[in-house]
Every structure is written in C-alpha cells, then in structure tokens.
Amino acid sequence: xxxxxxxxxxxxxxxxxxxxxxxxxxxxxxxxxxxxxxxxxxxxxxxxxxxxxxxxxxxxxxxxxxxxxxxxxxxxxxxxxxxxxxxxxxxxxxxxxxxxxxxxxxxxxxxxxxxxxxxxxxxxxxxxxxxxxxxxxxxxxxxxxxxxxxxxxxxxxxxxxxxxxxxxxxxxxxxxxxxxxxxxxxxxxxxxxxxxxxxxxxxxxxxxxxxxxxxxxxxxxxxxxxxxxxxxxxxxxx
Numbered sequence: 684x685x686x687x688x689x690x691x692x693x694x695x696x697x698x699x700x701x702x703x704x705x706x707x708x709x710x711x712x713x714x715x716x717x718x719x720x721x722x723x724x725x726x727x728x729x730x731x732x733x734x735x736x737x738x739x740x741x742x743x744x745x746x747x748x749x750x751x752x753x754x755x756x757x758x759x760x761x762x763x764x765x766x767x768x769x770x771x772x773x774x775x776x777x778x779x780x781x782x783x784x785x786x787x788x789x790x791x792x793x794x795x796x797x798x799x800x801x802x803x804x805x806x807x808x809x810x811x812x813x814x815x816x817x818x819x820x821x822x823x824x825x826x827x828x829x830x831x832x833x834x835x836x837x838x839x840x841x842x843x844x845x846x847x848x849x850x851x852x853x854x855x856x857x858x859x860x861x862x863x864x865x866x867x868x869x870x871x872x873x874x875x876x877x878x879x880x881x882x883x884x885x886x887x888x889x890x891x892x893x894x895x896x897x898x899x900x901x902x903x904x905x906x907x908x909x910x911x912x913x914x915x916x917x918x919x920x921x
Contacts, residue, residue, distance in 0.1 A: 684751060684841050684855060688744035695737035702726040702733070721811035725818075735864070742862035746850045750857070755848030757916050760906050762842040766880070770854070770904060786826035788895070793819050844903050846916055851885060851903065858901050860920075864890040868898065870921035872905075872914045881905040883913050 706726045713719030750756065762770075793815055800812050845852040850859040860867035866888055873882040885901040905913040 684843065684852070686744055686747045686751065686857075687855065688740050688747055688857060691740040692737055692744055695733045695740060698733040699730055699737065702730045706730070721814065725811065725814050738863045739865070743857050743859055746859035746862060747852060747857040750845050750847045750850055750852050756845065757848065757919070758844070758846040758909070758912055760844045760846075760903075760909065762844070762904065762906065764842065766842070766904060770902075783826060786822055789822055790819055793822075846883070846903065848920070851901065853901060853903050858885065858887065867920070870917045872910075872917040873902075881910055881913065883917060 703726075706723050709719045709722040709726065713722060797812050797815050800815070801809070840855040842854060843852070844854070849861075850857060852858075859865065868886040868888045870886070871884045873879075873884050875881045881904070883903045883905055885903070887899055887901065889897045889899065
C-alpha cells in the first residue's frame with residue numbers, strides 16, 4: 684500500500700510558494716487602491732489556509748508511515764470486493780451530507796464578508812468580492828464533486844484495514860488518533876445490525892473554525908471470527 688498523503692503535502696507547499704510570490708508581485712507592481720491590497724489580502728488568507736492543510740497532511744503522512752511499518756499494530760483485516768463496495772456506498776452518502784453542511788457554514792462566512800466588502804470596500808471591494816465569489820464557486824464544486832471522486836477512487840482502493848495504537852488506515856485512508864486540528868474522541872464496538880456487519884466505530888473531533896468542532900465517525904467492518912479481538916481493541920482504545 685502506498686502512502687498518498689505525501690503528495691498533498693507537496694502540492695500544498697507549492698501552493699504556499701505560489702501565493703507568496705503573488706503577494707510580492709502585487710506589492711511591487713500593483714497600486715493598493717487598484718486591487719493590489721485586495722490581491723495581497725486574499726493571497727495571504729490562502730497562504731495561511733494552505734499552511735494549515737500542509738500541516739494536516741504532514742501529520743497524516745507520518746502517521747501512515749508508522750502504521751504501515753507495523754508500529755503498535757493491533758489488527759490487519761482484508762475484505763472481499765463485495766463488502767468493500769457496500770462500505771464505499773454507505774460512506775459516500777455520509778460524506779455527501781457532511782460536505783453539504785460544511786459548505787453551508789463556510790458559504791455563510793463568505794457571504795458576510797462579501798456584503799461587508801460591497802458596502803465599505805469601494806472599487807477594491809468589488810474586485811475582492813469577485814475573487815471571493817470565485818472561491819465560493821470552487822468550494823461548491825468541491826462540496827459536490829469531492830464525494831463522487833472519493834467514491835469512484837475508493838472502489839479501486841485496497842480493501843484493507845490497519846488498526847494501531849496511534850491511528851487507523853481504512854481502504855488507504857489514514858486517520859491519526861491525534862494530529863493537527865484532529866483527535867480521537869472514543870472507540871466503540873457495534874454489534875451486527877440489519878444490513879450491516881459488526882463495526883468498530885472510531886469517533887473523531889475535527890476543528891473547522893475558531894469555535895467550531897466537527898464530530899465524525901470512521902466505521903471499520905469487523906470480519907467474521909474477529910469480533911472478540913474488535914471488542915478488546917475497543918476496550919483498549921476507548
């Protein structure tokens with residue numbers, strides 16, 4: 684299994700470099716009131732965002748390397764193609780709903796900023812508003828398209844689960860128990876229910892704003908015969 688998280692670290696770092704160069708260009712070649720300050724403001728905001736994204740993926744990449752190396756490994760399960768496809772469909776529906784909620788929250792913040800700029804920003808405010816509208820459009824595209832891309836790619840991923848003392852890898856996605864803006868909140872074992880196998884449910888909390896905490900779950904199916912080991916993992920980690 685390859686560690687794809689490093690790819691996003693490098694892409695985020697390249698984005699930081701690009702927008703730092705753009706800030707320097709706007710400072711030297713553009714008048715402040717003609718849009719230079721607006722470009723620098725948006726670029727600075729994106730630099731901070733990309734640094735946070737790079738740190739997030741850096742912690743995930745290091746954690747995934749440690750798990751794949753066998754550090755404190757508690758279980759390694761492999762699933763059939765049919766079971767993996769069923770899980771992918773369930774997670775697609777959940778991911779879509781989560782993205783919709785996040786878009787509403789972030790879109791609301793951007794809408795407030797746009798109204799403020801239109802009222803008080805003058806000519807530069809109009810340019811900044813156009814840039815923010817482009818950003819909102821990109822967020823909408825990501826909120827709608829990302830779950831579909833993830834679903835399509837998850838069908839091609841290795842149907843495996845690694846559970847370790849410092850995090851889990853499920854179908855090539857890594858979930859550290861403690862990383863930048865993210866931490867484990869609890870682990871529980873869920874008995875088999877109608878249409879679902881037994882599950883190990885990992886509850887996480889992610890910071891998505893200064894005072895906004897987003898809880899989410901990663902549900903790892905438990906193969907037949909591994910129920911007792913799953914209960915022990917839940918007792919140990921929970």
